[in-house]
Amino acid sequence: GWQHRFPETQFMITATRDLTDWTVRDQALRQERVRLLQECEVRELLGGPGRVTGVRVATAGEGPGTVRDLPADLVVDCTGRASRLRQWLAALGVPAVPEEVVDSGLAYATRLYEAPPGAREGFPVVNVFSDYRAPVPGRSASLVPVEGGRWMISLTGTRGGRPPRREDEFDAFARSLRSPLIARLMATARPLTGVQGSSTAANRRFYCERATAWPDGLVVLGDSLVAFNPIYGHG
Template structure:
């Protein structure tokens, strides 16, 4: 039976949004959908450059170790391609100088790490790989303006060209619609227009605000490490800073503050925020560094976790920031988006296609993949008094006390540091910290 025999949209998947979450979701569906259409409101630049549709792209980004493993599994050889494009490998210990709330973390020969580059390089390397797949097509400069279907099932999307002379609205019937439109997704609104009840969601807002700038690394400088991470310390030090190596022999430096400690605008505000950090190592590193571009600010907004696994029409899967956004200070977002693509791939393999059973299972697996990162992020946000929507209670206080002991032990005990890094890199669940050998070291400290 051909696709046309089975009715409009059968065998077609539409991905809303052609950023990283959308492109890897499209790649995950290859071989399972006859036609995969990625609808992207921007037009992709020919070279890796920042674009308006990715406002967070001008700030420091991390693909955690678990994310690199997921990406390499889906796209073998992608790590080497990123390295060829200028990404620098940073081991989480030895290459990274990490100041936790308890002090500088103990150093050890770490196997875990990440490739550090600007977001445009990451996006371009992934996009170039996805474009090699014949079943994936891209509609650039096109807006999705609504969903087709009913409260029970999504059956496609409505689209329209962008620009001053916008064309008429067209329809793309689809068996599966994947929302990868990010934080600004309109899918909840469109579902309401179809008569679907509001999707349950959680919101936690620490009021984080970012300021970033790229610098040329001074010739001959040797910091003794490749990157610096200065973590917050609640409640008296709600500011953080990160310095990462990026392509072109440069550094990207991002500073941030929680509500009440946000960086002030512009160059003066950036410089002031660097000086207010708990440690002056980033300030010293930048003493002779020449800026490469302007200071850029970013206010990510609240963390949101939408529970589509509890309430969703058939034929819809939501991935990346459209389903769960985290406080960016923990560096989890890109990695969780890659987990979403893996879940989509696994469920399509399990069911042999992109039908409603695949979508239902994918929604459940995506919820599971985002649970631990969400709990970790929200629990830390709860330490700051100005955070809204955060969890509370005796159990949370107990978690905080235990994590404080873990961080205190990590200052002197490399084994505890290594376990903590595995959890923060999302390669192991938080229960790893209760392994007898780790727990014993924590209690001894």
């Protein structure tokens, strides 16, 4: 059945990744002490096992193969779920950091839609959850209103019930869920993109505090340290 409504005690900001990243970037660059280096990739940490002294970056804007060293008193790794922290530390001679991974095998398939007239502002988030009592792979869906009068619709499923990445199978998967509500809403909206799939939803944590050695001058934040299933909203 439907979950009953509770009094509101919290809120969620719903937006696309592009808008979120742009907003954070805009706020950061308003600080006079912040300087942005564009089109660069961190290749390695500088220093040794006792202290990090900077980073070595490749800068596309200065020609192919161009690298430069950026000295720093403090280096913060916030490069996200795809962080290469383990490799960087190993290259410095730092012992491996304990890691724990919990992977339910969950996969996502997401598509953007233009919301129909009358539903482009003030529309609620809609969720259809799987039935935990059923002895079958979990399958669910969510509709999240985002900027520009659009809906971001995601289908999810665990191993054996993962959502399709083909456009012609996307609607059928939504109709097969325990409630057809999101499928019916999709039928009133216009698709704006193809289907984007992701299967990198494992929960992972690095236990830096348990490391036998840790270099000074290095801090790890965000998904570089703890990466949850994105549906929890902790990304």
